[in-house]
Amino acid sequence: MAENVSSVKVNWLNTIFLVITPILAVLGLILDWSYFGAPGLLEFVIFILFYYACGLSITVGYHRLFSHRSHEASWPLVLFYSIFGAGAFQNSIIEWCSDHRNHHKSTDSDDDPYSASRGFWYSHMGWILIEQDKFQNDFSNVKDLEQSKIIRWQHRNIFLIGAFSGIIAPALLGYLIGGVSSAIGGLVWGGLVRLVFVHHGTFLINSAAHIWGTQPYSEENSSKDSFWLAFLTFGEGYHNFHHTFQADYRNGHKWYHVDPSKWWIGIFSMLRLKSNLKKTPKHSIEVAKLDMKFKKTANKLSSKNIDVSIFEKQVDNYRKSMRACLFEIHKARKELKEAMKNQSESIREKIVEIKLSYKQIKDELRIMFKEMNQQYRGISV
Numbered sequence: 187m188a189e190n191v192s193s194v195k196v197n198w199l200n201t202i203f204l205v206i207t208p209i210l211a212v213l214g215l216i217l218d219w220s221y222f223g224a225p226g227l228l229e230f231v232i233f234i235l236f237y238y239a240c241g242l243s244i245t246v247g248y249h250r251l252f253s254h255r256s257h258e259a260s261w262p263l264v265l266f267y268s269i270f271g272a273g274a275f276q277n278s279i280i281e282w283c284s285d286h287r288n289h290h291k292s293t294d295s296d297d298d299p300y301s302a303s304r305g306f307w308y309s310h311m312g313w314i315l316i317e318q319d320k321f322q323n324d325f326s327n328v329k330d331l332e333q334s335k336i337i338r339w340q341h342r343n344i345f346l347i348g349a350f351s352g353i354i355a356p357a358l359l360g361y362l363i364g365g366v367s368s369a370i371g372g373l374v375w376g377g378l379v380r381l382v383f384v385h386h387g388t389f390l391i392n393s394a395a396h397i398w399g400t401q402p403y404s405e406e407n408s409s410k411d412s413f414w415l416a417f418l419t420f421g422e423g424y425h426n427f428h429h430t431f432q433a434d435y436r437n438g439h440k441w442y443h444v445d446p447s448k449w450w451i452g453i454f455s456m457l458r459l460k461s462n463l464k465k466t467p468k469h470s471i472e473v474a475k476l477d478m479k480f481k482k483t484a485n486k487l488s489s490k491n492i493d494v495s496i497f498e499k500q501v502d503n504y505r506k507s508m509r510a511c512l513f514e515i516h517k518a519r520k521e522l523k524e525a526m527k528n529q530s531e532s533i534r535e536k537i538v539e540i541k542l543s544y545k546q547i548k549d550e551l552r553i554m555f556k557e558m559n560q561q562y563r564g565i566s567v
């Protein structure tokens with residue numbers, strides 16, 4: 187959309203909100219500090235609590251669960267994400283996911299609502315400050331989400347829910363623990379400061395994660411992987427992996443990748459509150475990585491007019507054997523798991539057998555004592 191400056195319509199509500207919240211946060215910090223002293227442990231705890239509740243509601247809830255359907259979640263978690271996602275003040279699930287699905291469908295093009303090809307500031311927050319008629323109220327790509335009663339309720343009451351979970355709740359928590367001064371501390375740290383951090387953390391994924399970093403999996407679009415961004419944004423910084431394998435519930439697929447959103451999903455899956463976690467098969471990931479590495483290295487050689495055709499043949503063979511190897515490992519692991527299951531089944535049977543023997547011993551002991559008592563009574567009679 188190549189509109190000229192004069193045709194740009196400003197979204198005043200969003201503009202005032204995004205400009206005024208950092209100012210209020212800084213003013214709040216100064217006033218809170220000067221009236222009630224330096225922030226203490228309580229302010230820090232409230233900040234972390236609401237930073238995680240609202241931040242994870244965006245990264246796990248809005249993004250990986252609702253936008254990508256990378257797993258399923260029970261209704262208490264859907265409600266949690268709806269309430270605290272509203273507190274992140276990034277609009278309703280329906281609006282956010284509609285934009286995000288458009289972003290993935292048309293990355294970097296004019297149909298991408300926050301296309302990074304229009305520069306850092308546009309993709310960071312510029313797109314929120316203007317009216318984009320073509321994306322407004324067209325929710326045809328989120329019909330699945332409109333089926334949920336909780337999500338429809340959140341959409342209808344988004345500002346009310348946001349005001350409660352993002353502003354009133356941190357102040358109330360502070361008040362209940364430490365009175366009026368802590369209520370102000372809670373409002374400033376858990377409300378305003380936290381809001382600015384969560385806002386710009388999310389915005390950085392649309393801007394920085396499409397500008398700086400590496401592309402180990404694909405060069406099809408501008409998405410990049412960055413450890414530093416992942417560290418700041420609950421794991422969302424592995425954005426090149428995410429754009430390449432968007433159905434995966436993980437963004438950092440290796441166990442050591444810093445991805446708290448993945449760990450959160452894993453914990454709730456163990457508690458049986460999440461299910462059907464989608465994972466890209468390892469052979470697909472490794473082949474994508476191999477192809478990218480080969481492409482980059484081959485390009486370097488080609489730029490020096492070195493013939494790469496012999497390497498192309500080699501990499502074809504390696505790709506085949508690599509895929510076969512990883513597939514075999516996958517199969518063998520499954521068999522091993524199965525064998526372990528059988529082993530534990532036999533252990534369980536063994537325990538039942540031992541318990542039966544134990545009961546038998548107790549029964550025989552009872553008989554023995556009865557006999558002894560009878561003999562004793564016989565002797566004593």
Ligand SMILES: [Zn+2]
Pocket residue numbers: 249253254286290428432
């Ligand atoms: Zn996504």
Ligand SMILES: [Zn+2]
Pocket residue numbers: 289391392396409425429
């Ligand atoms: Zn992206």
